[in-house]
Each structure stands twice: as structure tokens, then as C-alpha cells.
Amino acid sequence: MNGRLLTTPMVVGNNSSTTPELLRCFHDDDKFKYSAYTFTYLLLFPVAFLGNIGALVVFFQQSSRRSSASCMVMMNLALSDGSFSLTLPLRLAYYFQGGVWHFPDWLCRLCVYGFYVNLYTSILFLTLLSVLRWLAVAQPLRHRALTTPTRTLLVCLSVWLFVGVSSAPFLSNGVISRDGSPRCFEPSSPSSWGRVLILNYVALALGFLLPFLTIIICYSRIVRRLMIHTGLHDNSLSSKARLRNRRRSVHLVTMVTVTFLLCFLPYHVIRTLHLHAVCGRWNCDIMLALQRAVVVTLCLAASNSVVNPLLYYYSTRTFRDKMRDAQSSLSFRRGSIRSARVLMRRRNTT
Template sequence: MDNSSFFIYCNSGDFKIPIYTAFYIVTFLVGFISNTVALYVFLCLLPRNSPSCIFMTNLAISDLLFTLTLPMRITYFLRRGEWIFGDPLCGISIFAFYVNMYSSILFLTAVSISRYVAILRPMDVKRIFNWRRCVIISLAIWALVSSSSSPFLLAKSYHSNGTIRCLEPQNQTYLGRVLIMNYTGLVIGFALPFIVITVCCIRIICQLQGLKTQLAGARTPRGRTMALVSMVFVVFLVCFFPYHVVRTVHLHYAASFRHDCALTIMMQKFVVVSLCLAASNSCFNPILYYFAGTGFRHALRESLRRSRIVSSRKSVENSIFEASPGAESPVFGDPQEGQKIQVPLQQLSNS
């Protein structure tokens, strides 16, 4: 839940509003820019036939779609908890959060499994994770996550103390159903993928122990694989583990109907912090792309280098045109005698 407040008189608004506002602004700026750049690299600069590239492309799409909903959350908390976008967008905003979180978990799991197969069964990786199969897996992940999160599309805004609210539960009427959804997400959406990633990470590390000599002083493909899986493991621990633990504890506390205001506010503060960590995965994933894949780094650096060269050539061209208005290219000699020597701009820029 975005900030479960089951007791109307025990509300952590003074804590959560500035935290959510600042966090969502930073996440929107960093996440939108970094994931847009990542998609450009994946779609335009890299071959799209490797399993990791296909899964990471889908991961970047998920993160970018989530960041596009953040302006509504920012506006909501800037207005101190007043929703102005209507019922459909209220449901879409909550739906986008859960789709992003669980699709990220499953795509990161798919990346880890593909790397595991590449290390332990390198001769079979192209057969097991061919392009068609990777696309089918990606579509299955989108279908599973979207269908399981679809009940959140029915979420509506509501009136509370003269203010239209969203992004927080209205009452405890549906707490039993929420607990069922929580345990479904906890087991299928987090625990099982976390176990798979942990096993993959341990097996890959064990497999690479015999390759220390080759790995020493050089970042081989196997070394990059270990770095990639290790970073995925860290993202799980930092972003997803705290949220699922805190959410489960908080829901059970709410179901106990205890009327301890201080404890309720403390639990709400933990929910706020853990939710921010969960949503921050949209900013951590581009870091994973950059540091765990030399292909991504090389493509991005090469693109930046080419853009600098093009910019430099344009500045040279503009300076020449300003010095010789109306000239199509730099000309040396006496035009009146018909002796025109046209020098390519590329030669000028390299001289």
C-alpha cells in the first residue's frame, strides 16, 4: 500500500508528505532521463538478440512507464493529499506502481537465470534462450503481472474531511482480501524469485572459483556475469526485501485492531521509507545496465563521442559561414579567376 493509514486520528502526514514529495520529484527526474537513455541504447545501438538485452529492454520500459505516472503523485503530495485527477487515474497510478515492482522483480530474475545458463551451460544458452523464447517469456511476465495487479485499477478516490483522497486505503473493510493479495505477492512475486536469484548467484560464484587466474586483472565476460547477478541480488535486498517485510507486518498489525497511536505512526513511517526504497528500483536499474554490461557502456560512450564530434563540426561550419556569409563551403583562391579550391569541413575539423 502507498501509505496505509487505518486509524484516522493517528496519521503520519507531517512525516510522509515532505518525504514522498521530495522522493518522487528526484525519482521522476532521474528515472525518466536514465531510462529514456537506456531505451535508446537498447533499441538503437545494441543488437536485440541476446537474452539480457531483451529482458533489460522490457525492464527499462516498465521503469519508464512508472516514472510517467509520478507527476500525479507529486501533485497529490504537493497539495498535501488532495487528488484532482479523477477515479480512473487514481486506479492507474496505484496499478502502475505494482506492475513496475513485480515486473522488475521477474525481469531481473529472468536476467539472472539467463546468465546462470550462459555460465554453467554455455553450449545450450542460445537454444534455451533464443529470441523467440525470450519474447514469449517477456510477454508472459507482462500478462501475469498486469492481470494479477488489475484489481488496483478499480481503486477510486474518496472524500475524507472535505478532501478528495487517493493512494491510501479508505478503511479496513477489505483488509482480509488485501492480506490474501499481500501473501500472493509475497510468495510468488518476491520470495520465489529471490530464492532463484540467490541460487543463481551462489552457483555462478562457485563455478567461477576455478577461473580466478583468468579473471585476475581483467573483466572477462564471466566476471561481468558475476557482477551483474551480484548487483541484481543487491537491488533485491535494498529495494524489495524491506517493502515486503514491512508491508506484511503492517497489515497484520492493522488486522489486530490495536489502538496504540504511537506504534501506528511508527509503522506508517516504516511503510513510507520502505515504499520509497521499492519505487527507487526505477533509478537503480539503469546503474545496473551501465556498470554490469560493457556492451551498454561502450555503446553509450561511442554515441556520446559521436555527438560531440558532430557538435564540433557544426560549430566549425557555423563559424566559417559567419565569416563568409552566403558561402556553401570554405573556398580558397581568387573566385574572379575561376580558381576555387573547396576544402571538406571534415579535413578542417581534423587539422
């Protein structure tokens, strides 16, 4: 389940089973892994950091909507993605050094822990957004009664607590020594793979399959309700407003579904296969192929931190308005600065 475990595996069993040939099978492909992670994190870091910090600023400026349930959940999602982006420079430094960890042991543990906290808080917050949107469309009165600021805050805190405690096992192992160098994101002992396989299935069921099933149900019900109301020929302003709101709901749940299919589904499927390959001592070529697949899908999973700001922009009208206002204000300031410079030049020449 852990990124350090999944990308540089060892064989379950006693020490005699970890022959040099098997170790070569796993570690000779480090160049591909380091190159893939370096390229991905170089692209992700500036976009994820600026996009999510910018989103938090925009959300805090929306004083009228800051206490709404959807806005509160999106703020927590942006906080999760922004926090994860802060660990990417450490990962980049590690891979630029050829897989040598020059930082304290607790930072290694924190980076691994942060990846999984971000992964599963993102999944649960996106699921919560889908449920809120379904309630707003299908049961607006119940939505207003249930989604008070206090209740929403308690649900968000529960998500953080649940994921934080569930991910705690990944704080147990830190820096290890391999080939005379301190390494991070690698397994500490072969015996840990059986435990990781069990944790994988718990995370697969509670952290992915159940949330994914939930958003599929929300998506199908929203689309069905939209199709029913689209067939009614009501040209009143209130009806058109409701129709626009339902269409935005479909856009949001569609983007959430696409995020699950592109970022989360491949990683969970390949991760499970890879763990079975390692624990079952499959053919070396198969394990190497699955190891590369884990690297690629883990990069896709990490990219959810840059996809979510797009979700805020395209699904929330007030967010788009704030972004446009900020862009207009920035353009106005640039124009004012340019005008002032031109005026100063004219004065200097005369």
C-alpha cells in the first residue's frame, strides 16, 4: 500500500530467499522509476502549489459562501492538495540525488504518510461533494437542514481523523540503508509484505470501492432527475435557474468520476496485482512490468492534486467570477504601472 513499498519490492520469506538475482530483478529498474518521478513531480509541484494556494485564497474571499457545505469541503480538499505539494521538493531532491536521502528520518516518514493522507482525503472529500450535490438537486429541503456549517465541519474533521489514523502504519518505517546509502520510500523488511497486502484490501474496500460506488449512484440519480425535468417545457426564470444548477451538478459529478477513473482506479488495480505478484513470487519479468505500471499509476494518482483546482473552476460559478475579477484587477494594475512609466518617460524627455 505504501509508495516506498510498492515501487521497490522484496520477496516475502526468510533472508535466504532474497537472493542477489531477485534483488537485481527489483532494483535494476531504479533508473526508470527515478526518471518518471522526477519528470512528474517537476510538472506537478508548481501547478499543484500555486493552484491550490490560489484556490484557498479565492475561497477565503467568498465571505458570503465560505460557510456553505460545498465551499467548506472544497477548502479542505485544497488544503489537502496544497499540503501534499509541499512534500514534492523533498521527493525531487531525493530522486535528483539518485535515490540518496540527505534529510532527517522523520521527514522521510512524513513524505510517505502525506501521500496516503492526501490520496484518501481527496477521495473522501470528492465523494462528499458528490453526495452534497445530489442532495441539493434531489432533496433541497433536506440538504438545507442537514448541511449546517457545524455539521459540515464535523464531517470534514472526521474524514481527516479517519484517514490520518488509518494511514498511521506508514509512519512506522523510515530511512533504511541499501548499498551503503540512506534510502527512503523503500521496504524495511520482506516480512512486511503480507501485512501490506492486508492493508491494501482494507484501503481498496473502504478508501476506493465504497466511495466510487457512492459517486456512481449520485451521478446516475442526478442525470435521471435532470432528464425528467428537461422534458418539462417550463420557460419561467426559476425553472431555468434550477436547470442551470442541475447542469452544473452534472458537470461536477462528471469531473469527479473522470478523476476517479484516471487518477485512482488504475493505481488501486495495479497496486493490488503488484502486491500479489510479490507475495506469490511470480516470474521476475512479470514483477518488473507490474513495478513499472505501479510507478506510472502512482504518478497519475499524485496528479489528482492538479486536477482538483480545475474542478473548483468549472463547477463553481462564484469561483470563476472571483478568478476573473482577480485577473481583471491584475490586468488593470499592470496597465496602470505601464501608463505611469510612459508618463514618467515623457516628463523626463520634456
